[in-house]
Amino acid sequence: MPTTLPKFRRILLKVSGEALMGSQAYGLDMPTVDRIAADIKGVYDLGIEVCLVIGGGNIFRGLSVAARGMERATADYMGMLATVMNGLALQNSLERMGLQTRVISAIPMTSVAEPYIRRRAIRHMEKGRVVIFAAGTGNPFFTTDTAATLRAAEMGCDAMLKGTQVDGVYSADPKRDPKAVRFDELTYHDVLSLDLKVMDASAIALARENRIPILVFSLSEPVVSVLRGEAKSTIIRERE
Numbered sequence: 001m002p003t004t005l006p007k008f009r010r011i012l013l014k015v016s017g018e019a020l021m022g023s024q025a026y027g028l029d030m031p032t033v034d035r036i037a038a039d040i041k042g043v044y045d046l047g048i049e050v051c052l053v054i055g056g057g058n059i060f061r062g063l064s065v066a067a068r069g070m071e072r073a074t075a076d077y078m079g080m081l082a083t084v085m086n087g088l089a090l091q092n093s094l095e096r097m098g099l100q101t102r103v104i105s106a107i108p109m110t111s112v113a114e115p116y117i118r119r120r121a122i123r124h125m126e127k128g129r130v131v132i133f134a135a136g137t138g139n140p141f142f143t144t145d146t147a148a149t150l151r152a153a154e155m156g157c158d159a160m161l162k163g164t165q166v167d168g169v170y171s172a173d174p175k176r177d178p179k180a181v182r183f184d185e186l187t188y189h190d191v192l193s194l195d196l197k198v199m200d201a202s203a204i205a206l207a208r209e210n211r212i213p214i215l216v217f218s219l220s221e222p223v224v225s226v227l228r229g230e231a232k233s234t235i236i237r238e239r240e
């Protein structure tokens with residue numbers, strides 16, 4: 001477990017799309033979405049400004065569909081649309097819990113979400129709204145991990161928290177290799193040079209360039225416990 005976690009003022013939480021499926025094989029499991037929304041409220045109640053990037057892997061992954069013959073860019077646009085659906089579902093749960101939210105889409109679709117305007121997004125957070133960034137970066141050939149790091153840099157976040165299905169970064173994919181061991185702490189360089197595939201290299205490189213710490217943890221644990229250092233996680237940052 002990371003020894004000391006700094007106190008954060010504003011964070012970006014990346015929620016993996018697959019985590020929203022619960023025990024289902026596809027799509028959204030609403031009790032799971034509600035549980036994650038309650039976790040986010042727990043962070044908000046600590047006085048931390050929160051913005052979110054949602055993945056789309058529970059609905060559509062561009063790369064796997066492209067491997068089956070679809071043009072990659074088209075498949076990626078479909079993947080980005082999947083993240084908008086997830087964003088709207090999470091918005092609905094958060095608002096039922098009394099939080100004010102805004103969904104901001106990198107692909108303009110003004111009937112359902114605000115277009116992305118950086119200063120406006122910052123203002124929403126200053127006013128206590130939870131901002132949900134949807135549609136990734138708006139560009140094909142990227143992932144929502146890169147979108148999360150990009151928005152964390154643009155919003156001036158103190159950290160990017162990657163909530164996923166594993167409780168940190170391992171020496172190999174723990175879903176495939178039972179002997180894989182978890183790291184408490186890594187540098188950006190370690191992740192890149194050891195080719196640890198928990199997230200794509202462009203996201204790590206962007207975080208390194210902007211000195212944004214990344215905390216990888218399992219969404220089966222309350223985010224607040226992760227922030228308090230009570231739950232397992234891996235922190236990726238430059239050594240002091």
Ligand SMILES: Nc1ncnc2c1ncn2[C@@H]1O[C@H](COP(=O)(O)OP(=O)(O)OP(=O)(O)O)[C@@H](O)[C@H]1O
Pocket residue numbers: 015016017018019054055056057058061143145163164165166168169170171172173174175196197198199
């Ligand atoms: N070295 C590693 N350490 C930890 N996890 C790893 C590693 N290599 C591969 N993985 C896999 O990476 C996955 C984390 O990515 P995740 O499931 O969050 O995908 P995503 O693309 O970010 O989100 P989505 O579910 O929305 O597609 C883990 O579930 C794990 O199986």
Ligand SMILES: O=c1ccn([C@@H]2O[C@H](COP(=O)(O)O)[C@@H](O)[C@H]2O)c(=O)[nH]1
Pocket residue numbers: 017054055056057060061062063075076077078079080082083135136137138139140141142143144145147
């Ligand atoms: O900036 C982006 C972000 C995402 N995509 C596409 O969306 C899907 C779902 O995102 P995940 O990060 O896998 O959850 C992704 O597979 C891409 O196809 C994108 O094109 N650009």
